[in-house]
Amino acid sequence: MxxxxxxxxxxxxxxxxxxxxxxxxxxxxxxxxxxxxxxxxxxxxxxxxxxxxxxxxxxxxxxxxxxxxxxxxxxxxxxxxxxxxxxxxxxxxxxxxxxxxxxxxxxxxxxxxxxxxxxxxxxxxxxxxxxxxxxxxxxxxxTEPDYQIFNAASNSAQSDFSPAFYRNAVLFSSGRVQNTKKRNRAGNGFLNIFVSGIRPDGQLAQPITFEGIPSSNFHKATPYYSAGLQSVFFVTSNSENGELLFDENGKNALSIAKQREGGTLQFLFRDLSTSFYYPFYDEGTERLYFAANFEDGYGGTDLYYVSTNNGQIMSAPVNLGPRINSPGNEISPFIFENSLYFASDVFYGLGGMDVYKSNIESRDAFSIPINLGEGINSAEDDFGLIMRNEGDGLLGYFASNRSGGKGDDDVYGFKLDEKPGLKTLTLRGIVSKSNRSSEKIPQALVRLKDSQGNILARTTTDDEGAYRIEIPWQESVTVESAKNRFSTYSQVYDEDELTSFEGQDFNISLAAYDDLVEEKEGQTVVKLKDFFFNTGQTSLIPEITAELDKVVQFNKDFPSVQFRIETYTDSRGGSSTNFRLTQNRSDAIKSYLIEKGVPSSNILYSIGYGEEKILNNCTNGVYCLEILHKKNQRSLIVVLNDNVLFE
Structure with a gap:
């Protein structure tokens, strides 16, 4: 074909x-x-x-x-x-x-x-x-399940396409010949809308002309029925008094109309120079989706929506953006269980038009559109997919011009146990500082690895610290995140954990090295609050261990750091006694850190300096207030390899 x-x-x-x-x-x-x-x-x-x-x-x-x-x-x-x-x-x-x-x-x-x-x-x-x-x-x-796909019995030798559910029936567009059908300037017959009942096996019964919209001799096509509004949306030729309307350049465009059951016909989009295609009304958001080829689009026809109030348009058209729209043509939007299905002829598909699925992540954010793969899609054109829950599974229809059909395009039905589409894993969230979560980290690396350590995908956070990454489904994934002068996040998650993340934000915290160190006495040290041993004592009281726990966490965040523990005292007491006291205090700090998980190989030195480095004039024999003596009582956790840690 x-x-x-x-x-x-x-x-x-x-x-x-x-x-x-x-x-x-x-x-x-x-x-x-x-x-x-x-x-x-x-x-x-x-x-x-x-x-x-x-x-x-x-x-x-x-x-x-x-x-x-x-x-x-x-x-x-x-x-x-x-x-x-x-x-x-x-x-x-x-x-x-x-x-x-x-x-x-x-x-x-x-x-x-x-x-x-x-x-x-x-x-x-x-x-x-x-x-x-x-x-x-x-x-x-x-490995995806097989589709039970069947050619609809309602198809003709002409083109039949754009199915839409209508109570326990299906509406569809057709180019089949009718005795009263006029011809357009290209010599082709105008399209009309037909309706077929749905049989218990999903097959479509013998179709008849749909009488739920006003008759005309021109195009009527791509219907969508809203049960909530009791209205049919469809595309129709611009005409008046039985004659086509043309713009100043001789163009007859296509409008979107709405016919409420028992009401009057209403034109929602009508412009003699612009055509509108494939209306779809989402009951949950009251958005009316459609396709159009506006000048500000991304290529051919793009998908747009307008906000409505009970079907009345309340906003200007909003383009669905470059995640959905491409340089090709996007048509036939359909939303089912928080996923947007549409057709596109973008270059990386299986053939001409392919059907894609994109999860709706927020009001105006979509996941990467996923090709539904072979079955629904073929090497030819596949478009206009719809589906609904039926018994224990799904019943759906779409159009295709694949080989073996009856006409140019045929309507096909399918039955499936679960929603079509290859399963993927999507992680999205914010990377922020662990000590100040309000501070986001831009340009941070986020990557996913498989069980063999192969990189599956990688991305970087935007200026707001946000990231989004998506891969084909894996049973186990290692999530990693890093940035220069920050800690590294690395965690393995199994299939149950990955399943629990679906639809949830996956936020990551990284420790900022420069927030955790400071310069003291001409060297880089771990930033801690001042703490003091009891007079003459070497035991670690709670206020000391609370600060040392920060060192333990610092080492977990930066496992390559090398420490030197330095302890000093004031000039009161004998110098030899002060030396032994500070050495014992440094050793006590070292023992605590090792006990809490800091490798002994990371602590290169544990030194007591006694009263060797007095910071003020409170030397032997000089009277000083207690607060001044306190300044000389200190312990420092020095980072020895600060200058090479991030090379």
Whole structure:
């Protein structure tokens, strides 16, 4: 079958009505191209460039025509020429170029282009591509449960697509011939909406024309039924009094309408120059999702939403962002159990349009969209997935132009025990300072390793200390985080623990070395509160051990540190007595630290200096207040290798 039949998706299905009568035609090639007659356009353009060079736009049209007709080698050559000349190439066409190369088994060239990181490709897109490529090649891709997929009995020899649940029935769009059907300017019949009952086995009964929306002779397609609003959303041609409406350039665009049961028809999006596709209403958030090709988008059609109040639009359209939208086309949004399903023809898929799933992590944040893999997806076009809970499992439908169907696009049903999609592990959260959690750590490394120590993925925190990392599911993972002059976090988690993290923030704390040390007496020491032994005593009282516990934690955070314990006293008493006293106190500190887990190899010296280093004038025979003598009674935990610790 053709890779892109005229009815593969709303992008080509419904745009066939937008051929403008006022559009200037520069050549026969242009005429055919704008009427989606791609094979004739190729012949015309090739003949024309024998007599005169094609314009850059015509070269791009010719490349697109080859792409639409599966001549991927010729398409990729033309896209390459346009790319090298920096002429008219957009992210949307760059995506087609990469698709052409992939179809020609030139993955090496694709990787070369991706390595150049052209401006067309966002950071999120690169992450999405890398992740899905690894996921589809992983062992988990071959261990997913088999789908029970069946071709719907309601399909015709024409195109049938865009299924939507309607009570115990399914609505769908169809290009099947009707006696009253008019033809658009491309010579194709207009689409209509049909309804089929759902049989106990999930099969669809003989369809009939859906009477729940006003009849017209023009396009009506891609329905969605909201039980809460008792309304059907659908796409329709802009028309008035039985005639199509065109903008000043001769374009007839597509609007989104809402028909409430027993009510009047209401147009929600209507612009003679802009088409809107695939409405989906989310009951929980009251958001109306749709696809459109606005100028500020990321490529072809992007997914957007508007906030509504009982179905009435209350906000401007919001783009779902570069995590979802790509330089390709994104269509057919559908939300089920906090996951967004949609179709995209982005270059790293299995074929043309593939269905992806992205978990909704917060109101406007999404996980990496995951290709659903073989079964739902194929080497051809797969789109418009819907599903619902049915008995002990799931019942769903989607459209595909895979081989073996009855028409250009067919509706397929499937049954499955659990939600489709390859299982992944997502960790997200904040990396902050352990002693001051309000202080976030930007540019901190976060990485995941498997049980053999291989790095599975890595990322760095943003300016707010936030990170997000996602990998194919693992039964055991080591989570690591680090930054220069900070401690290192490393912890192994098993499958049960990883499962418990799903949907929860996974925050990480790192100790900041520079917050834990200070300069004293010309050397780097662990930052501690002043503590004092009882007069003439060497035993460790609670206020001393509370400070020494900080040293124990410091060593855990920085296990390579090397210490020297120094203890001093004041000048009162004999010098030899003071020397023995401070030596015993240093030894007592050393014993405590070792008892609490500090390796003895980390404590290189334990020294008592007696009254050798008096810090003020309180020397032998000089009268001083107690507070001044106290200044000379001190213990320091010196970090000996401070200058090389982070080299």
């Amino acid at each position: 053709k890779r892109y039949p005229k009815t593969i998706s709303i992008l080509l299905l419904l745009l066939s009505c937008s051929i403008g009568i006022g559009q200037e035609k520069k050549s026969n090639g242009d005429n055919y191209f704008f009427q989606y007659e791609y094979r004739q356009a190729i012949l015309a353009y090739e003949a024309e460039r024998l007599t005169q060079p094609l314009t850059a736009q015509q070269q791009l049209n010719l490349a697109d025509s080859y792409f639409k007709t599966n001549a991927f080698d010729k398409a990729s050559d033309l896209y390459a020429s346009l790319y090298e000349n920096d002429s008219l190439m957009t992210g949307h066409h760059f995506n087609k170029w990469l698709q052409s190369l992939s179809k020609n088994s030139k993955k090496g060239r694709v990787n070369e282009l991706l390595a150049q990181k052209p401006e067309y490709l966002s950071r999120e897109l690169m992450e999405n591509a890398e992740f899905n490529t690894a996921l589809l090649q992983s062992e988990i891709a071959s």
